[in-house]
Amino acid sequence: MVPASDQKTHIPGTADLDNPLYYLENFETVVRWVRHYHSDLLTADEIGHIDNLLTLDQPARALLARMVMRTGELFRVEKLRYPELGAPVTEATNTLLNAGWINDTPELPLADLFRLFTLGELRPALADRITAAGLQTGASKAVLKETLLPLHPDPAPVELWLPGVSTQVIQLQNMALFDRLRLMFFGNLRQSWSDFVLVELGHQQYEQVPLSAESRAFDERDDVDRYLVMHHCRERLDQGEAPETVWQDIPTANENAWLESRRGRLLFELGKLAERGGNTELALKAYRLSGHRESRLRQLRLLERLKQHHEAWKIAQAATAEPRFGAEERGLERILTRLAKKLGEPRPQQSERPPLTAFTLELDNPDGHSVEWVAMQHLS
Numbered sequence: 001m002v003p004a005s006d007q008k009t010h011i012p013g014t015a016d017l018d019n020p021l022y023y024l025e026n027f028e029t030v031v032r033w034v035r036h037y038h039s040d041l042l043t044a045d046e047i048g049h050i051d052n053l054l055t056l057d058q059p060a061r062a063l064l065a066r067m068v069m070r071t072g073e074l075f076r077v078e079k080l081r082y083p084e085l086g087a088p089v090t091e092a093t094n095t096l097l098n099a100g101w102i103n104d105t106p107e108l109p110l111a112d113l114f115r116l117f118t119l120g121e122l123r124p125a126l127a128d129r130i131t132a133a134g135l136q137t138g139a140s141k142a143v144l145k146e147t148l149l150p151l152h153p154d155p156a157p158v159e160l161w162l163p164g165v166s167t168q169v170i171q172l173q174n175m176a177l178f179d180r181l182r183l184m185f186f187g188n189l190r191q192s193w194s195d196f197v198l199v200e201l202g203h204q205q206y207e208q209v210p211l212s213a214e215s216r217a218f219d220e221r222d223d224v225d226r227y228l229v230m231h232h233c234r235e236r237l238d239q240g241e242a243p244e245t246v247w248q249d250i251p252t253a254n255e256n257a258w259l260e261s262r263r264g265r266l267l268f269e270l271g272k273l274a275e276r277g278g279n280t281e282l283a284l285k286a287y288r289l290s291g292h293r294e295s296r297l298r299q300l301r302l303l304e305r306l307k308q309h310h311e312a313w314k315i316a317q318a319a320t321a322e323p324r325f326g327a328e329e330r331g332l333e334r335i336l337t338r339l340a341k342k343l344g345e346p347r348p349q350q351s352e353r354p355p356l357t358a359f360t361l362e363l364d365n366p367d368g369h370s371v372e373w374v375a376m377q378h379l380s
Contacts, residue, residue: 020084021058021062023062023066024058024061024062024065027065027069027193028054028061030182030185030193031050031053031181034184034185035047035050035051037216038218041184041218041219041221041224042221046177049174049177050177050181052099052100053101056095056096056099057095058085058086059085059086059087059091059095060095060099060101062082062084062085062086062092063080063082063085063089063092063093063096064096064101064172065193066080066082067080067102067172068172068193069193069194072115073175074106074169074170074171074172075169075170075171075172076116076167076168076169077089077090077168077169077170078167078168080093097170101173101174102171102172103171103173104168104170105157106158106169106170107156107157108155108157108158108161108169109153109154110145110148110152110161111145111149114141114144114145116169117162117165119140119141119144121165122141122144123137125162125165126144126148126162129151129152130148133147133148133151135147180224183217183224184217184224186217187217187218189227189231220256222254223256223259226251226256226259226263227259229249229251230250230251230259230262230263230266232249233246233250233266233270234269237269237273242277243271243274243279243282243286244279244282246270247274247282247286250263250266250270251263253289260291261291263290263291264290264295265290265292267286267287267292267295268286268287268290268292268294268295268298270282270286271283271284271285271286271287271290271295271298271299272298274286275298275302283302284302287302293324293325293328294328296315296324296328297331297335299315300312300316300319300331300335301335303315304335304338304339309339309342310343312335313339313340313343313345316335316336316339319332320332320336333348333350361378363375363378
């Protein structure tokens with residue numbers, strides 16, 4: 001918890017990189033800050049998990065922090081080598097297991113096995129499946145994966161996939177909670193747990209801003225939930241999921257302008273994917289609901305291609321009253337000109353272009369800087 005004397009303004013600091021457990025210190029800075037300033041946006045269950053985490057012994061907390069900061073939720077225990085923990089990894093693992101932070105009997109899709117295990121480990125263990133699929137025993141890992149995944153879509157415990165292989169796979173639990181904590185601390189999910197380290201190394205610099213309850217990024221739990229849902233929807237699109245299924249989970253509009261701008265970008269990207277996939281009905285619906293600066297032009301061009309000229313004319317005329325940005329104003333003029341010709345309407349009057357003042361600079365450049373740099377220095 002933040003001391004009472006620091007409740008009004010508090011700047012979280014980065015850990016000293018000479019400390020072998022610097023990552024744990026940074027991790028707990030985030031956890032404790034959110035626990036203190038965002039407790040009203042957390043459920044009783046989430047607060048209970050946080051308090052439980054902070055009472056674990058140091059080796060268990062450090063191992064948990066290591067796994068949270070890595071990619072994915074599945075780990076091979078024998079591959080976790082962190083001598084700075086101060087205790088064997090197996091001991092820290094047992095502590096986390098007893099506290100409910102990991103699952104030691106996860107069921108894995110075959111795709112995860114290809115990520116976790118080497119080709120030398122997979123070939124003998126999957127020999128029967130490889131033979132049944134008609135593959136050569138010397139087939140590459142990529143060929144094995146491409147062929148076997150469709151044949152074995154159901155997840156199963158590791159011992160059923162790889163009988164005879166001495167291994168233990170654990171699955172990190174409650175990763176959604178850690179994503180929520182990171183979001184509420186940074187105000188976005190672009191920044192990762194490692195950003196503290198990048199700041200300490202000087203690779204990234206941010207303005208020092210005192211943090212308090214008044215400066216937090218979210219005031220409503222629903223806003224956090226909406227952000228996370230939209231983030232996961234975008235991830236699903238990026239991973240190739242059909243826009244038709246992602247569409248079902250996109251939140252409805254709300255009054256938070258910042259979140260609405262994110263929702264507008266999500267709808268715009270979904271609309272483009274739907275359009276490329278031939279679902280023009282969904283694409284038009286997504287463009288219509290999106291407030292993205294380019295969505296209206298994209299909607300109008302699609303309507304033109306579909307020969308829905310009357311609908312496009314009505315939307316374009318309404319849009320000219322409040323263009324979203326300069327390029328849209330020019331785009332609307334071009335679209336209305338084309339539509340007027342097809343519909344027999346009067347040609348729209350072109351907006352007056354402002355006069356441009358041109359002048360020439362002749363500058364010395366003894367240090368060989370770029371033209372842009374020299375001009376910027378002179379004009380500034």
